[in-house]
Amino acid sequence: MKKYFKIISAILFLVLGVGILFGWEFYFKDKIDTVEVIVAKQDITFKDKLTADNLEVKSIRRENAISNYLTPNDVDVVLNKYAAIDIKKGTQLYSKLVDTYNLIPNEKKGEFVAPIPDEWLFAVPGSLRKAFIADFYAIPDEEQQVIQSIVASDSEDENDSEDKKLTEEQVSNLVSKDNKPILQNIRVSSVKDGTNGEVKESTEDTEQATGEISTLEIIANDEILSTLQEYTSNGYKLYVVYRYER
Structure with a gap:
């Protein structure tokens, strides 16, 4: 009986370990130490207006965030402003990509x-x-x-x-x-x-x-x-x- 108990315990620990590993890799890993950033939802052309239609918020690992990234708290800095350069889909936004006052000549x-x-x-x-x-x-x-x-x-x-x-x-x-x-x-x-x-x-x-x-x-x-x-x-x-x- 003890022999079977040890075998079952070993299998349970193995399954639990695999479950924790999969849970960490596919769920918890993406929830821990992440930040929300504003990214381009599509390609945005120079001088196009930045709107809710061409921008979106994504959660990414902090280590993958660029310097001076813009977050949902910076929405007033971004919305209805103008692209300072051509911005590719998926690009994280930071202040230099936003022509805040439309002062870059077209x-x-x-x-x-x-x-x-x-x-x-x-x-x-x-x-x-x-x-x-x-x-x-x-x-x-x-x-x-x-x-x-x-x-x-x-x-x-x-x-x-x-x-x-x-x-x-x-x-x-x-x-x-x-x-x-x-x-x-x-x-x-x-x-x-x-x-x-x-x-x-x-x-x-x-x-x-x-x-x-x-x-x-x-x-x-x-x-x-x-x-x-x-x-x-x-x-x-x-x-x-x-x-x-x-």
Whole structure:
């Protein structure tokens, strides 16, 4: 009897061991130390919008996750944004694959990054930053001095604050009544100071900028650039007003 008991016990332990091994390999292994990542559900072309239809969430072993992978918690960073490059099906998403503010020029549409030099600029809000959407007004020679004096007066009333946001209505009051923006909804790709550094909020004081705006860079095409060159070559200067922040 003891002999049979030992044989049965040995068989049971063997079956249990095999069961544990199979359970680990085909079930538990994939449940332990895994992470959820956002991957491309299909091939996604450069500049395509990232949506719930072309993305999905997958659980993978942590050791197989790439650096800086995006998780379901990052859904706001991804959805309705644009692919920064062509993305193959199954690719794990990370921040550099996502053109968050649509600031990468689409060459197929003739887009490029165009610098707006300081000498073209009449006035720019000190709070303008990268990724804002802006309108451009053309200010003729005869109106430039008048507007400068009004802006200077307003600045004194506001204790010389340079962070005053100029709205479309305020600009319309400063320029002639029939003056309309020559360009609208322009994407600002960069805001630089005299040292070619990006102007942003100071880490020490969030109300202060890290530099004074000297040059803007925008997403343009031939038509936009030709419009700017036409006005500035005829003595106009550009009054830049941002419509909203992003």
